Amino acid sequence: MPKNVKRTSGHHHGDLRHALEKAALELVATKGVSGLTMAEASRRAGVSVAAPYKHYPDRDALLAALAVRAYTHQRQRYRAAMAEHTDASTQLAAFATAYVQFAADEPALFELTFAAGLNKARFPELAAAGQALFTELSAPARALCNDEHRAHRLVLAIAASAHGHAVFLTEGVLSDLADPLGTAKRESAIAASALIARYVE
Numbered sequence: 647m648p649k650n651v652k653r654t655s656g657h658h659h660g661d662l663r664h665a666l667e668k669a670a671l672e673l674v675a676t677k678g679v680s681g682l683t684m685a686e687a688s689r690r691a692g693v694s695v696a697a698p699y700k701h702y703p704d705r706d707a708l709l710a711a712l713a714v715r716a717y718t719h720q721r722q723r724y725r726a727a728m729a730e731h732t733d734a735s736t737q738l739a740a741f742a743t744a745y746v747q748f749a750a751d752e753p754a755l756f757e758l759t760f761a762a763g764l765n766k767a768r769f770p771e772l773a774a775a776g777q778a779l780f781t782e783l784s785a786p787a788r789a790l791c792n793d794e795h796r797a798h799r800l801v802l803a804i805a806a807s808a809h810g811h812a813v814f815l816t817e818g819v820l821s822d823l824a825d826p827l828g829t830a831k832r833e834s835a836i837a838a839s840a841l842i843a844r845y846v847e
Contacts, residue, residue, distance in 0.1 A: 663701050665693070666688070666691050666693070667711060667715070669690035670682055674712070674758060679757055679763075682709065684708065707769075709764055710764055710769040713758045713764065715755075723747075724744050726744075727744035728782065734789040735786075735790065735839065738787065738790075738800075738804055739835040742808040742835050743832075745809065746827070756812065780801055783801040783805065784797065790846045800841060800845040803841045807837040807838065807841065811830045811834040812830065812834075
């Protein structure tokens with residue numbers, strides 16, 4: 647290598663993005679969303695502090711990229727759980743339990759989707775990923791309800807209930823129980839079934 651050529655980090659364009667997102671996700675896993683800084687992500691990825699700005703103009707842009715990945719991963723998990731059933735009511739209950747299970751299995755990804763405090767108007771791809779997540783519930787909800795509006799309300803109610811159980815689990819609210827995860831999953835499924843009974847006429 648000529649002496650006047652500065653050595654780079656060795657990351658190619660795509661590799662750098664992947665390395666930064668991997669390092670950032672590790673930071674979120676250990677320190678939470680609030681613990682993520684561009685400087686620390688750069689250090690963990692083994693690149694200069696200026697390197698991330700080639701792909702992400704600021705910290706929020708990096709967080710948005712991670713959140714899109716988190717939403718995509720969630721959607722795959724929920725789709726797989728619901729695909730194990732053919733009955734619409736059971737599919738919605740399966741979503742609720744899968745939601746809680748995902749929060750337990752992937753706390754960093756779960757936090758990214760709801761606790762990053764990002765402006766979705768600035769990141770339309772993030773808004774689209776979040777919306778796509780809940781479209782998985784639309785088909786079974788429409789199959790059960792008389793109209794689109796009622797189906798939408800059912801989706802929101804089941805998602806909100808599942809989220810509440812997941813947050814109670816991850817925040818340790820259920821830690822005094824013998825089986826916090828099992829309880830959260832069971833109760834979220836029961837709540838989903840109760841909501842279905844309420845909304846379906």
